[in-house]
Amino acid sequence: MSETENNWLETILLENKNFRNRISTENLPVERTPGSLAVMTCMDPRVNLQAIGIPGFSEQGEGSSAIRIIRTIGGMADERSLLIGIFLAGIREIAVLMHTDCGCCLANSKMDLITSNLEHRLSETQLQRFKENIGEPFQEKLAAWLKVFDDSHTAIKKEIAAIKSLPFMPDDIIIHGLLYTLASGSIEVVLNGYDENDPRE
Numbered sequence: 096m097s098e099t100e101n102n103w104l105e106t107i108l109l110e111n112k113n114f115r116n117r118i119s120t121e122n123l124p125v126e127r128t129p130g131s132l133a134v135m136t137c138m139d140p141r142v143n144l145q146a147i148g149i150p151g152f153s154e155q156g157e158g159s160s161a162i163r164i165i166r167t168i169g170g171m172a173d174e175r176s177l178l179i180g181i182f183l184a185g186i187r188e189i190a191v192l193m194h195t196d197c198g199c200c201l202a203n204s205k206m207d208l209i210t211s212n213l214e215h216r217l218s219e220t221q222l223q224r225f226k227e228n229i230g231e232p233f234q235e236k237l238a239a240w241l242k243v244f245d246d247s248h249t250a251i252k253k254e255i256a257a258i259k260s261l262p263f264m265p266d267d268i269i270i271h272g273l274l275y276t277l278a279s280g281s282i283e284v285v286l287n288g289y290d291e292n293d294p295r296e
């Protein structure tokens with residue numbers, strides 16, 4: 096382990112000590128919160144969920160949101176989270192929230208760099224095994240596996256279609272497609288899940 100990682104662990108433990116001194120345990124959310132809503136968004140820390148009304152925890156540790164949050168690169172679906180979210184937590188409505196300047200979009204033009212980094216960081220055996228797993232042509236198949244994209248609007252629509260075609264997806268699930276602009280904090284509705292489920296259309 097590198098020194099940085101050791102230091103971070105120390106920081107984590109120190110922060111936890113501060114946290115426990117600051118909070119009152121009766122404020123901590125302990126009861127399960129049944130909820131029908133989930134947001135699927137990017138792991139990028141610049142995406143502020145307060146922009147769509149999901150509050151953070153208070154300094155005292157109070158949490159008031161029942162909305163499930165699934166964070167992956169690009170805000171792409173995680174099938175396990177979706178299955179448990181829908182069939183155990185009771186999720187009926189999902190917001191797919193992508194954002195401008197996404198790393199998943201950047202990756203589209205950086206496939207050479209990703210490939211060369213893989214070659215440098217992995218052992219030959221590891222790389223070989225991974226390449227076999229992904230298939231040939233490697234870079235092309237890797238890009239597809241990573242779901243890299245060059246246009247956010249298209250990516251949102253494609254992702255929602257992919258979620259809807261999952262074999263376990265109920266027909267009545269409502270999915271909205273949203274784009275968050277980092278520089279302005281504004282939300283654009285790319286796909287309105289209510290319209291799409293409107294039987295009159």
Ligand SMILES: [Zn+2]
Pocket residue numbers: 137138139168169170194196197198199
């Ligand atoms: Zn992103």
